[in-house]
């Protein structure tokens with residue numbers, strides 16, 4: 001840790017944190033992404049667009065392909081084919097430039113647990129090339145933002161799982177990304193931290209950040225997301241607003257009724273209705 005705590009404390013800000021304004025908000029366009037591991041096709045040509053300043057939910061069970069999709073979208077994993085455009089810029093062609101616009105909250109907590117939260121934020125800020133002054137200001141803003149300021153001097157290993165997740169989120173925001181991807185950020189989180197995470201996401205959205213949120217909890221996607229893609233076995237099997245998806249569900253119920261009768265007919269006659 002290069003800065004002494006009293007020096008840092010002088011830079012405390014109480015106002016809203018400085019996140020991308022409308023002018024920096026980006027649209028994200030995923031175009032026909034495919035990823036194969038050996039013979040296994042983990043992501044099967046998926047496409048979707050996330051509007052500027054929107055929270056987009058990627059919902060699916062374990063193994064659906066959500067993390068693989070995020071890893072390709074942030075440039076960590078090379079797609080077998082397809083690409084992601086962030087503010088019209090290709091992540092595969094301009095990885096260094098585009099990565100600066102992206103923040104990722106990984107599924108696994110990635111922190112130095114012997115260090116305190118300020119030291120963790122400072123370390124990751126340095127990786128992004130922020131100046132000492134920027135690191136101080138951003139770190140303190142973000143500690144207020146995730147409501148960990150009062151615990152800033154404690155080693156992270158003393159934190160609950162939920163507090164560690166909140167710090168993980170703050171770290172992903174250190175360089176003011178216009179696009180934030182969150183991979184199941186509430187796994188193993190207590191209800192209080194979960195609520196903190198939700199309200200932080202909503203505040204980021206209100207300040208113009210475009211957000212991709214993956215989860216396998218239907219109620220999280222319902223609460224947070226403007227658009228939801230339901231993913232299974234590497235494919236997007238439904239995509240729309242919550243209202244559109246609920247309408248689709250009701251329509252499918254209508255479709256199933258005749259199917260139910262068809263089943264009954266078979267049971268009664270041993271034949272299908274089409275015979």
Ligand SMILES: Nc1ncnc2c1ncn2[C@@H]1O[C@H](COP(=O)(O)OP(=O)(O)OP(=O)(O)O)[C@@H](O)[C@H]1O
Nearest residue numbers: 037040042060061062063064065066067068069216
């Ligand atoms: N590096 C890899 N090598 C081989 N197979 C992989 C690799 N990474 C992921 N897979 C496989 O790809 C599929 C999709 O995995 P992925 O982790 O993207 O799913 P997920 O929807 O994020 O699931 P979870 O909710 O469990 O994280 C799975 O069948 C997984 O086993």
